Amino acid sequence: MPKVTIDGREIEVPKGTTVLQAAEALGIEVPQMCYHPGLSIVGVCRVCLCKAKGNPKMMPACATQVADGMEIEMYSPEAEKARRAVIEFWLLNHPLDCPVCDQGGECPLQDIAFDHGPGVSRLNDAKVKKAKRVDLGPHVILDEERCILCWRCTRFTQEISGSNQIMLKDRGVYTTVGTPPEVTLDDPFSGNVVDLCPVGALTSHDFRFKSRVWEMSSSEGVCTACSVGCNTYVWSKKHKVERLTARPNEAVNDYWLCDRGRYDIGFVNDSRRLLRPRMRVDGVLTEVEWPDALKALAAGLRPAAGKGPHPAGALFTRHLANEEYWAFQKFLRGTLGSNHLAAGRQEVLTPARAALAKSKLLLDGVTGLEQVDGILIVGGDLEATHPVLSLRVRKAVRRMGVKLFLATPEVGHLDEEATLAERVPAGETAAWLGTLAGKLKAGGEAAGLAGALRGAGRLAVVVNAGDGNAAVAEGMAAFLGSAPDGGAWRALFLDEGGNVAGAMALGVSPRYFPGHRPVVAEAAHALKSRWGGRVSGEPGLGWDGILAAAGRGELSALLLVNSGRPAGWNFTEAEREQLAKAPFVAAFDLFGEEVESFAHVILPTPSFAEVDATFTTQDGLVQLARRNIVPKVPTSLQTLHHVVSMLGGKMKGPEPIDVFRELARDVPQYAGLDYGKASRAGARSEPALVGAGS
Numbered sequence: 001m002p003k004v005t006i007d008g009r010e011i012e013v014p015k016g017t018t019v020l021q022a023a024e025a026l027g028i029e030v031p032q033m034c035y036h037p038g039l040s041i042v043g044v045c046r047v048c049l050c051k052a053k054g055n056p057k058m059m060p061a062c063a064t065q066v067a068d069g070m071e072i073e074m075y076s077p078e079a080e081k082a083r084r085a086v087i088e089f090w091l092l093n094h095p096l097d098c099p100v101c102d103q104g105g106e107c108p109l110q111d112i113a114f115d116h117g118p119g120v121s122r123l124n125d126a127k128v129k130k131a132k133r134v135d136l137g138p139h140v141i142l143d144e145e146r147c148i149l150c151w152r153c154t155r156f157t158q159e160i161s162g163s164n165q166i167m168l169k170d171r172g173v174y175t176t177v178g179t180p181p182e183v184t185l186d187d188p189f190s191g192n193v194v195d196l197c198p199v200g201a202l203t204s205h206d207f208r209f210k211s212r213v214w215e216m217s218s219s220e221g222v223c224t225a226c227s228v229g230c231n232t233y234v235w236s237k238k239h240k241v242e243r244l245t246a247r248p249n250e251a252v253n254d255y256w257l258c259d260r261g262r263y264d265i266g267f268v269n270d271s272r273r274l275l276r277p278r279m280r281v282d283g284v285l286t287e288v289e290w291p292d293a294l295k296a297l298a299a300g301l302r303p304a305a306g307k308g309p310h311p312a313g314a315l316f317t318r319h320l321a322n323e324e325y326w327a328f329q330k331f332l333r334g335t336l337g338s339n340h341l342a343a344g345r346q347e348v349l350t351p352a353r354a355a356l357a358k359s360k361l362l363l364d365g366v367t368g369l370e371q372v373d374g375i376l377i378v379g380g381d382l383e384a385t386h387p388v389l390s391l392r393v394r395k396a397v398r399r400m401g402v403k404l405f406l407a408t409p410e411v412g413h414l415d416e417e418a419t420l421a422e423r424v425p426a427g428e429t430a431a432w433l434g435t436l437a438g439k440l441k442a443g444g445e446a447a448g449l450a451g452a453l454r455g456a457g458r459l460a461v462v463v464n465a466g467d468g469n470a471a472v473a474e475g476m477a478a479f480l481g482s483a484p485d486g487g488a489w490r491a492l493f494l495d496e497g498g499n500v501a502g503a504m505a506l507g508v509s510p511r512y513f514p515g516h517r518p519v520v521a522e523a524a525h526a527l528k529s530r531w532g533g534r535v536s537g538e539p540g541l542g543w544d545g546i547l548a549a550a551g552r553g554e555l556s557a558l559l560l561v562n563s564g565r566p567a568g569w570n571f572t573e574a575e576r577e578q579l580a581k582a583p584f585v586a587a588f589d590l591f592g593e594e595v596e597s598f599a600h601v602i603l604p605t606p607s608f609a610e611v612d613a614t615f616t617t618q619d620g621l622v623q624l625a626r627r628n629i630v631p632k633v634p635t636s637l638q639t640l641h642h643v644v645s646m647l648g649g650k651m652k653g654p655e656p657i658d659v660f661r662e663l664a665r666d667v668p669q670y671a672g673l674d675y676g677k678a679s680r681a682g683a684r685s686e687p688a689l690v691g692a693g694s
Helices: 019-025 079-089 108-116 152-160 191-196 260-261 290-305 321-336 351-357 366-370 387-400 415-416 429-442 448-455 466-474 476-482 501-505 521-531 543-551 573-581 636-646 656-666
Strands: 003-006 009-012 048-053 070-073 141-142 168-169 176-178 202-206 217-222 229-238 240-246 279-280 284-287 310-318 341-343 374-379 403-408 420-423 458-464 490-491 555-561 583-591 601-604 613-616 622-624
Touching: 003 019, 003 048, 009 079, 009 387, 009 490, 019 070, 048 079, 070 420, 079 108, 108 490, 108 521, 141 191, 152 260, 152 387, 191 202, 191 240, 191 260, 229 656, 240 260, 260 387, 279 290, 279 351, 284 403, 290 583, 290 601, 290 636, 310 321, 310 543, 321 341, 321 501, 321 521, 321 613, 321 636, 321 656, 341 543, 351 466, 351 476, 351 490, 366 458, 366 490, 374 448, 374 466, 387 403, 403 429, 403 613, 420 448, 429 448, 429 466, 429 583, 429 622, 466 476, 476 490, 501 613, 543 573
Parallel strands: 003 070, 310 341, 310 555, 374 403, 374 458, 403 420, 458 490, 555 583, 583 601
Antiparallel strands: 003 009, 048 070, 141 202, 168 176, 217 229, 229 240, 279 284, 279 601, 613 622
């Protein structure tokens, strides 16, 4: 590896390292504006100019790779003079509007101008005036006069999202950025250009003129809008969430965030949120005090806590925290003796999925998509369902030379990156894969994808069939085994929901205990020895079965459990009629509109910004999200803890860290993990979720 000396300090770095990267590894500050680790290097801002011994010209540190024996001066008089000149040119026509600029307080231009700039302007003529407010699209506004032409936004839409919706316009001093003629910036990742802009030229409709960075507090969050688990920063002011921004994590979302996750925060501050429990009194839902609601909840669950013929059931949304899944399923099984619990209408954890989880046939990380020869996406449009993962696929194709194959119902944006695409109607994915496996095994010449896949030694099959994933899983082991010449083929399943992997691993299933253990008498006996209580070895009912049993009065109580974000239960009219006939329905939710027609008790729950919680990505990474604002209501764990005590039982908690310690002790997929390991970048257990063999 080459050795380089920077400002008198020597360092050995891998081949291909730039001067900027080497300097930062030494802790040397390098002024920079156009450079971003997630974008290509263009070297247009020139503020990182440095001097190399023996080289007569100044060099941009971001675009210069080190060579063995190179001696660099970042802060020589010549380099400082060149830097001051660059900054002076930036500021010639830049407006002095720092007091009203949204970027104030987190603006690199402010810092660089103060630390390295000339301090005074020699411009005597009037500044060039440009447009102050240009609507580029539904989320982004451009102040042309602030732009210093770093090209970050143009590179993002060209290289990362592929929309090409931002370009350079005009020439010379009048150059600015904008959209092509008749084009609107409706890129599903448009909010990233606001994050990328270093000078406040690109601002967000939702956040413009609302707050300054020093007025807000930030915390590390995890997005649950889909199962990718993108890392975020949650920003709030006076206990009100103001914005989400992308938090870099190269193992999950790189540096990006989709608009769907970024802007879906209005519900946190919604005035319609439930802040007090509601209880049905004489047929009318009425706001009551918390002690009264807890008594009503305990009374409604008490029959199920006995040994009568009518157990309880529970339906869960798919974006709850790991701690919530664990606590509620343990309560249902240990205290109420019921395996009637389900997350979503379609059961995700099937025997085929459980067998795959115990095999070596699943991709052990989304970064593996960049290390294969080919990617086959089967099912829906990835950009529509799991947007940020589509950026990783595009990155694998464009930067790593990975070949992309599609088997989707309709044309999507990834088609432009695909080597070969076939249209497979929704619902026919499983049969299509079976036919394809037969062609691969048959040998001989083959057309279409069968012929193309024969050259893929390492293939990642991304299964994105929604509720059809269960059917696809049935034949996935056979399909992966059809790899020609012993190729290493692996699968990655993408389910609908924010924490589906957590729900599966933690036993939110009528047929599986935590750790993907089937519900049988022997496993139930083992859990009784650890949990105590009334754990049953009889498989329970799924979503439809629970609703039907509730409507027939065969369940004494039904829990509808949701927190973090709006539920989206989307009950049909027939299901509402079934729920209205149930003896007792208790709902945990942020809002009450969807359940108020039939619920007997509604318990408010906090939003994602109000709790500490862990979530599990589809590839088994466990990530910790930190609380940002004071909870408006008690957490669901606190509510459940009180009710269990009133029923004469015990449970870990109510703090999330206590619940997590218990599940990490009892569930192999979380063995050895704690909050420290799951914070920031996330962590995997040993064995990892995608290889657990318990």
